[in-house]
Amino acid sequence: MISQTVSSAPAIRLDSSSIPFHRLINVETRKFFDTLVGQVLTDVTIVLTVGIMIGYAWFMEPTVQGVIMISGAVLSILLPAMGILAVTSEWSHGTASTTFALEPRRVRIVASKLFPPVIATALTCAVLVGVAFVITGAVSAARGVTADWTFDPAATAGWFSVNVILVLSGVALGTLILNAPAAIIFVATSAMAWSLIAVSSKTGAAIAAWFDIGTTTTPLLDGRVTNDDLVRITVSIGVWVLLPLILGAVRVVRREVR
Amino acid sequence: MIEFSRITKRYRGRTALDDVTFTVPPGSVTGFLGPNGAGKTTAMRILLGHARATSGTATVLGSRYAKLHNPGRHVGSLLDAGAVHPGRTGRETLRLAARMMGVPIPHVDEVLDRVGLTRRESTTRVRGYSLGMRQRLGIAQALLGEPRVLVLDEPANGLDPQGIAWLRTLVRSLADDGCAVLLSSHLLHEVEQVADRIVMIGSGRVLAAGSTRELAAGRDLEHLYFQLTTPTDRSAA
Structure with a gap:
């Protein structure tokens, strides 16, 4: 035992309770939207997506479901980036120390940071579904063709789930890598790598069928998911969302903060 | 202690x-x-x-x-006056901290007054702050929870002579x-x-x-x- 070299006062009873988790989520959500990253990224995502949706309705066919699904072309790139930027912001700006000074239990901060990008994604999806109807109506009227108003709830729910999975994969990688450019480059190159792996060989295709989120989640977008598909989806989420998130949380908790 | x-x-x-x-x-x-x-x-x-x-x-x-x-x-702390998001205003930075600590939001204006940041300064983005202003903002955040x-x-x-004299008085009165x-x-x-x-x-x-x-x-x-x-x-x- 260390001998008592300093006068030791009894621990003062600290009456204030710990910060409730909903308050951390509230603050993190506000932090997400009160900076350019959140605002601009959400706006850019909506603008680019709406652009490609209009393009689809105009040059292909004005079908509500088709217009909703084409958004995936943009969202699959931008949502992971949004997730990454949402969690790396504190490390890019050196504000992590300020945050941890107010809540030293860092795991709670990591957990609360999962929410804002998911909230932003849900809002974006809701807006886009509404917009899809408007675009379909407007474009069919302008082109003088009949609109197809068939709406597939199962496929739309699948599309929503895929978007949430994508943004969470960005959050998880961002938490693990803690550096926005590196994480974004990783996501971009891995997307390219998977498309090569999938066509490279039979083995490559088999690997992609289990581990590439883009491949495993395709049945969700069709609105028809078998048990076998669910297993593959779960495995790929485990590898690209849960694993990096857990490793990242360990890294954040252990890390010395500047 | x-x-x-x-x-x-x-x-x-x-x-x-x-x-x-x-x-x-x-x-x-x-x-x-x-x-x-x-x-x-x-x-x-x-x-x-x-x-x-x-x-x-x-x-x-x-x-x-x-x-x-x-x-x-x-515990109020200020280790690095630069550890503030440059895209937020001073007031927003303090409001976030107040929300997190559960301090009433009007208290933000009190501490801003106390550290001598004007309304105009507190509603500009921190990007444009001098080091002295950042120090005042950091001190404001440290005082926010009445530690x-x-x-x-x-x-x-980064504080000017007036600022240093002010800091001395502030620190003295807190200790007192x-x-x-x-x-x-x-x-x-x-x-x-x-x-x-x-x-x-x-x-x-x-x-x-x-x-x-x-x-x-x-x-x-x-x-x-x-x-x-x-x-x-x-x-x-």
Whole structure:
């Protein structure tokens, strides 16, 4: 035992309770939207997506479901980036120390940071579904063709789930890598790598069928998911969302903060 | 109350802090002095849980900082005035902190007044702030939770003479109200004027600790400082 070299006062009873988790989520959500990253990224995502949706309705066919699904072309790139930027912001700006000074239990901060990008994604999806109807109506009227108003709830729910999975994969990688450019480059190159792996060989295709989120989640977008598909989806989420998130949380908790 | 008890910190063979022991009692200002790289910031980072000590314990109000619930309500700290998001306004930065700590939002305007940031300044983005304004914002955030312990790393840095005089009065009145204040600085004369106690470190070791009156007895603090600290203290960093 260390001998008592300093006068030791009894621990003062600290009456204030710990910060409730909903308050951390509230603050993190506000932090997400009160900076350019959140605002601009959400706006850019909506603008680019709406652009490609209009393009689809105009040059292909004005079908509500088709217009909703084409958004995936943009969202699959931008949502992971949004997730990454949402969690790396504190490390890019050196504000992590300020945050941890107010809540030293860092795991709670990591957990609360999962929410804002998911909230932003849900809002974006809701807006886009509404917009899809408007675009379909407007474009069919302008082109003088009949609109197809068939709406597939199962496929739309699948599309929503895929978007949430994508943004969470960005959050998880961002938490693990803690550096926005590196994480974004990783996501971009891995997307390219998977498309090569999938066509490279039979083995490559088999690997992609289990581990590439883009491949495993395709049945969700069709609105028809078998048990076998669910297993593959779960495995790929485990590898690209849960694993990096857990490793990242360990890294954040252990890390010395500047 | 702050207690450092036999704190040692080693980074890959280099010893940043070596068996550092001292206390900051309530109702006093303790000046933390030492050359650049002596270990002042490292000691404060360990106290706040930003870095881990290799051995020894550092406690605030009788427990480790990481064990405090809602620590912003007990301990106000300012280690790096640059650790603020440049895209937020000063007021928004404080509002976020207030929300997190559960401090009423109107209190933000009170602390802004207290540190002398005008309404106009507080509604501009921090990107455009001078170092002095950032220090004032950091001090405002430290005061926001009405803490009983304050940990300030070179808060006078970047402040103009009026600002330094203001800081001296502020720190003094907080200590007189019963706060335990740990304040690091390079401004020996300033520290001599405001601190009740001095802890001087060099190369990670406590070189002298005691009341300001005792340490500066007969001569001034600068004399003692140059006697105790050597240029090699810097190269050790």
